[in-house]
Amino acid sequence: xxxxxxxxxxxxxxxxxxxxxxxxxxxxxxxxxxxxxLVISIxxxxxxxxLPRIGAPRxxxxxxxxxxxxxxxxxxxxxWVTLKLVCVVTIGSLVTGVSTALLVNNRFRGRTLARxxxxxxxxxxxxxxxxxxxxxxxxxxxxxxxxxxTLGLSDGMVAWVSTPGAAFWAVAITMIWKGFPFVSIMTLAxxxxxxxxxxxxxxxxGANVFQRFRWITLPLLMPVLGVTLVLVILWVFRDFSxxxxxxxxGPLKSTQTLSIMTYDQAFGFFNFGYASAVGVVTxxxxxxxxxxxxxxxxxxxx
Amino acid sequence: MKRTPxxxxxxxxxxxxxxxxxxFPVYWLLVTALSTSADLSQLPPSFWPENAQWQVFAKVxxxxxxxxxxxxxxxxxxxxxxxxxxxxxxxxxxLSRFSIRGGHSLGLFILTAKMLPATLLVIPLFSIFRSxxxxxxxxxxxxxxxxxxxxxxxxxLKGYFDTIPRELEQAxxxxxxxxxxxxxxxxxxxxxxxxxATALYAFVLSWADYAYARTFLINAxxxxxxxxxxxxxRGEYTTDWNEISAAAxxxxxxxxxxxxxxxxxxxxGLTAGAEK
Numbered sequence: 103x104x105x106x107x108x109x110x111x112x113x114x115x116x117x118x119x120x121x122x123x124x125x126x127x128x129x130x131x132x133x134x135x136x137x138x139x140l141v142i143s144i145x146x147x148x149x150x151x152x153l154p155r156i157g158a159p160r161x162x163x164x165x166x167x168x169x170x171x172x173x174x175x176x177x178x179x180x181x182w183v184t185l186k187l188v189c190v191v192t193i194g195s196l197v198t199g200v201s202t203a204l205l206v207n208n209r210f211r212g213r214t215l216a217r218x219x220x221x222x223x224x225x226x227x228x229x230x231x232x233x234x235x236x237x238x239x240x241x242x243x244x245x246x247x248x249x250x251x252t253l254g255l256s257d258g259m260v261a262w263v264s265t266p267g268a269a270f271w272a273v274a275i276t277m278i279w280k281g282f283p284f285v286s287i288m289t290l291a292x293x294x295x296x297x298x299x300x301x302x303x304x305x306x307x308g309a310n311v312f313q314r315f316r317w318i319t320l321p322l323l324m325p326v327l328g329v330t331l332v333l334v335i336l337w338v339f340r341d342f343s344x345x346x347x348x349x350x351x352g353p354l355k356s357t358q359t360l361s362i363m364t365y366d367q368a369f370g371f372f373n374f375g376y377a378s379a380v381g382v383v384t385x386x387x388x389x390x391x392x393x394x395x396x397x398x399x400x401x402x403x404x
Numbered sequence: 405m406k407r408t409p410x411x412x413x414x415x416x417x418x419x420x421x422x423x424x425x426x427x428f429p430v431y432w433l434l435v436t437a438l439s440t441s442a443d444l445s446q447l448p449p450s451f452w453p454e455n456a457q458w459q460v461f462a463k464v465x466x467x468x469x470x471x472x473x474x475x476x477x478x479x480x481x482x483x484x485x486x487x488x489x490x491x492x493x494x495x496x497x498x499l500s501r502f503s504i505r506g507g508h509s510l511g512l513f514i515l516t517a518k519m520l521p522a523t524l525l526v527i528p529l530f531s532i533f534r535s536x537x538x539x540x541x542x543x544x545x546x547x548x549x550x551x552x553x554x555x556x557x558x559x560x561l562k563g564y565f566d567t568i569p570r571e572l573e574q575a576x577x578x579x580x581x582x583x584x585x586x587x588x589x590x591x592x593x594x595x596x597x598x599x600x601a602t603a604l605y606a607f608v609l610s611w612a613d614y615a616y617a618r619t620f621l622i623n624a625x626x627x628x629x630x631x632x633x634x635x636x637x638r639g640e641y642t643t644d645w646n647e648i649s650a651a652a653x654x655x656x657x658x659x660x661x662x663x664x665x666x667x668x669x670x671x672x673g674l675t676a677g678a679e680k
Contacts, residue, residue, distance in 0.1 A: 120583050121502025128495030128558060129510075131487075135551050136517055139528035146527065154531055202422060210415060218667055219423040222430065225663030226656055227612040229631040233652045234429045236638070237436055237645050245432065248447050279429060287671050340521040343614040347635050364523040369619060374527055381524030388519045 147378035154374055167379035176355065176363065177380065184359040187274060188338045194278035195334055199285025200327075204319075207293045217290070224283035228343040235276040236348055239263065246272075266356035269349045273357050276344055281337060285330055292326035293319070332392045339388055360384040433656075437461070437649035444645050457646065464650040472626070473633035474654065480542050480617075480629060481610040484549035488557050489603055496561030497587055501570070517555040522615045525551060530619055540624030548616040553606045560605065564598035565591070601669035604662060608670070611659055630655040 146154060147168070149161040171177050202220045206213055223231065238245045239262040250256035262268045296319065304314050342361050345351060351358035351366060358366070360380060368377035407415070436444065437460055438453040464470060499507055526548070533544050572594065573586040581589065592599070617632040628636070634655060637648040663670060 118502050118504070121498040121504050124494040124498035124502075125504060125510075128491045128554065131491050131550070132517070132554060135529075135547055136520070136525070136554075139525055139532065139551075140520070142528035142531065143524055146531075202426075205415075205419060205422065208415060210412075210419070212419075216419050216423055218664060220426055221667070221671075222427060222660070222663070225608070225659050226430065227631060227659060229612075229614050229634055230433075230652045230656045231429075233634060233638075233648055234433045237649070238429065238432065240645075243445050243447060243449070245449055248449060252448070279426075291671070336519055340519075340523070342523050343612075343631075346618075347614070347638075361521055361523045364521065365526070365615070368523075368527045368530075374531070378524070378527055381521060381527060384521050385519070385524055388521065389516060392519060 143378040144382055146375050147382050149375050151375040153372045161375075167376045168383075170376065171379050171383065176358075179355055180358050180360050180363040180380075183270075183355075183357060184339060184361075186270070187277070187357075187359060188335055190274045191277045191281060191338045192331065192334050194274065195282040195285050196327075196331065198278065198282040199330075200289050202282070203286045203289035203293060207290060221283040221287050223279050224287065226280070228280060228341075229347055231276060231280045232344055232347040235272065235279070236263075239272045239348075263349055264353050266354055269353055269357050273345055273348055276348060277338065277341065280344065281334060284337075285334060288326055288330040289323065292323045296322045328396065332395050335395075336388055336392060339384070360387075433649050433652060436645050437653055439646055441644065441646060460646055460650045461653070464647050465654070468637070468647075468651060469625075469628070469633065470630075470651055470654055473628055473630040474658075476542060476627055477611055477629040477631070477655075480545035480549060480613075481607050483542070483546035484553055484610045485603055485606045487546060488550045488553040488606055489599070492554055492558040492561055492602075493592070493599065495558045497565050497591070499558070499562045500565035501573075511559075514555045514559055517551075520551075522552070526615060526619050529616075533620060539620055540627055542621075542627050544620040545610075545613070545616055545629070548620070549610040549613055552609050552613070556609065557602050557606050560602045561598065564595060564602070568594055597669065601666075604666060604670055608659060608662070 145160070148163055148165070150164050150166055151161050154161075206217045206220060210216075226234075239247075241247070241259060241261040241263065244259075244262070246262070247256065247259040250260065251258065260268050262272045300318050300322075301314055304318055309317070339359070340361055341359075342365060345357055345359060345362050346365070349357045351362040361384065364377050364381040364384060366377075367373045367380060435451065435453055438456040438458065439450070440455075440457055443450055443453070498504060499510065504510070529544075529548055529551075530539070533539050538544050568591060572590055573581075573583070576586040576590045577583065612631070613629070614631045614635070617629045618635075621627045621629070621632060634648065634651050637643070637651060
């Protein structure tokens with residue numbers, strides 16, 4: 103009788119117990135498949151290892167990987183490429199996403215259809231997007247080169263994937279096409295949470311379209327845009343599929359971001375220790391950057 | 405708000421032009437799939453396939469292991485979505501309803517987990533799977549995709565449970581329902597749309613993966629997922645663009661259909677956190 107009572111979860115004093123019981127599987131699983139691997143990779147980054155086995159005796163503690171990393175030109179090059187790509191893709195997605203959202207936020211016939219159409223790339227898997235753009239950026243019969251030649255912007259077909267500058271733009275354009283619908287969806291949700299009364303009141307006061315945008319839409323959209331911005335930046339930072347399938351990080355490492363460098367060091371050269379060091383640095387940059395960008399207010403959201 | 409005819413014209417013009425521009429790559433994929441190899445190696449390109457080669461779909465379906473790839477993607481997605489949903493429904497409910505010590509830091513941890521680069525996590529996971537002899541098995545994807553999915557779904561579901569009034573369970577408990585029973589028989593049925601949206605979102609995440617599949621399964625052809633299989637159709641020097649495009653259509657169609665019919669739910673899940 104008393105024993106049964108201990109597990110009587112309906113008793114108010116025991117109710118929190120149910121909370122812990124429900125939480126336990128998630129905590130266990132996350133510990134096992136996220137935290138433990140994360141600890142392993144931090145540990146790996148502090149050893150000089152090539153291809154380790156779990157359970158094998160640990161190699162000596164060393165900071166060699168990090169020393170090698172910070173003195174390697176390749177790492178700084180990858181940082182620069184990542185930064186460039188983050189800037190270009192974020193600005194491109196933000197401008198396209200916000201303007202399409204503002205456009206389909208108008209009332210017009212067929213608006214639902216227009217919304218579906220404008221966010222469709224979000225549903226296209228990244229690898230499929232790359233297949234499409236790899237063909238558009240093909241160096242012999244690709245559409246993009248033909249377009250540039252026809253418009254008189256280029257003298258001949260562009261070898262997109264084997265010219266450093268061109269490869270960067272091919273990657274950036276693919277990422278913007280794939281990434282802007284997310285901005286659009288988020289902005290639209292933000293726009294719809296702005297009460298129409300605000301606009302009506304402003305109109306009564308004689309505010310024109312631009313003033314209404316500047317003083318109502320923009321400030322009220324800011325929190326949503328802030329979060330969206332961070333999520334887009336993180337996405338570019340961590341993306342693997344688009345770059346790997348489109349250019350493999352080449353030519354001459356001109357599209358090799360930190361993410362690609364991590365992967366290639368691990369599975370191209372089997373330098374697991376060194377690769378983990380690159381990955382850990384990437385993670386630290388991601389965490390610090392997003393904490394800096396998210397204000398206290400937005401952070402409270404999480 | 406009335407528009408002048410001129411304003412309407414500008415509005416519709418812009419919408420149609422932009423939509424055309426955005427959808428063009430998808431249209432181009434279809435045109436490419438339906439073109440002959442000869443059509444594809446001439447300039448200027450033809451924007452409308454004069455004699456559409458519909459048989460390319462049957463050809464690719466039979467000559468390439470596309471059914472196997474799709475089945476593998478499906479298995480990995482079902483496995484990881486099921487695992488993640490069971491775990492995160494419980495966790496989301498607990499975070500929403502009980503004031504749990506450390507609940508806030510758990511929230512912060514989930515946020516951090518969303519920032520984890522897959523390329524970092526793939527290294528230790530590879531080492532672990534290798535020591536268990538799991539490399540090449542689809543189970544690796546069930547586990548690896550869960551690392552992507554659980555942080556998202558737990559948070560989406562917590563947000564969703566927050567919108568369901570507590571009075572619902574309290575009423576059930578007054579009527580003699582146990583707390584567990586209140587969750588299973590009262591809250592979960594009410595939350596079905598939210599659960600469906602979350603599961604769909606998780607499915608899309610799993611279906612889109614390439615990094616994990618490439619790392620764990622590249623040497624096990626029988627376990628290739630759709631995304632991995634497709635990338636292997638690109639030759640080093642020549643690629644049959646019509647065939648790879650036809651294969652890409654097969655892979656993209658399930659997700660695009662989900663999107664077109666259930667856009668409202670997917671988008672609801674995506675924006676759930678941001679509007680608060």
